[in-house]
Amino acid sequence: xxxxxxxxxxxxxxxxxxxxxxxxxxxxxxxxxxxxxxxxxxxxxxxxxxxxxxxxxxxxxxxxxxxxxxxxxxxxxxxxxxxxxxxxxxxxxxxxxxxxxxxxxxxxxx
Numbered sequence: 169x170x171x172x173x174x175x176x177x178x179x180x181x182x183x184x185x186x187x188x189x190x191x192x193x194x195x196x197x198x199x200x201x202x203x204x205x206x207x208x209x210x211x212x213x214x215x216x217x218x219x220x221x222x223x224x225x226x227x228x229x230x231x232x233x234x235x236x237x238x239x240x241x242x243x244x245x246x247x248x249x250x251x252x253x254x255x256x257x258x259x260x261x262x263x264x265x266x267x268x269x270x271x272x273x274x275x276x277x278x
Contacts (some may be wrong), residue, residue, distance in 0.1 A: 175236045188261055190242045202239065203269060211235035217268055229255075236262050 185196040197278050211217055212235050220228035236258050243252035254260065 186265060188240065188264065189257070190240075191245070191257070196263075197240070199268065199272065204240045204267065206265070208234045208240055212239065233258055242276075 184199050184200040186202055187194055187196050189195075192267060206212055211231055217228050221232055233244065233255055237253070240258075240261060242258070242261075244258065245252040245254040
């Protein structure tokens with residue numbers, strides 16, 4: 169296969185990586201591993217917690233955001249150091265990941 173095989177494997181690997189901003193730099197993570205982590209986190213799919221989120225429950229919001237940060241292995245924003253993702257950025261990351269997953273699940277040519 170040579171150069172063509174190397175190029176194809178590189179493109180395939182890159183297609184399976186999810187790129188995101190971690191508050192300091194752009195990172196790439198194994199999308200399948202992130203998806204497994206997402207599904208393993210009960211807080212991200214708990215219907216009671218999601219209902220409380222819709223009701224703007226502060227404790228539920230903190231619990232959900234902490235679960236997101238842990239799933240993506242990112243820091244939450246710290247005003248002292250100026251590092252990490254703010255709550256809105258963390259929620260945006262979750263939305264972008266969900267969109268990325270849906271795109272990967274779609275049949276080719278769609």
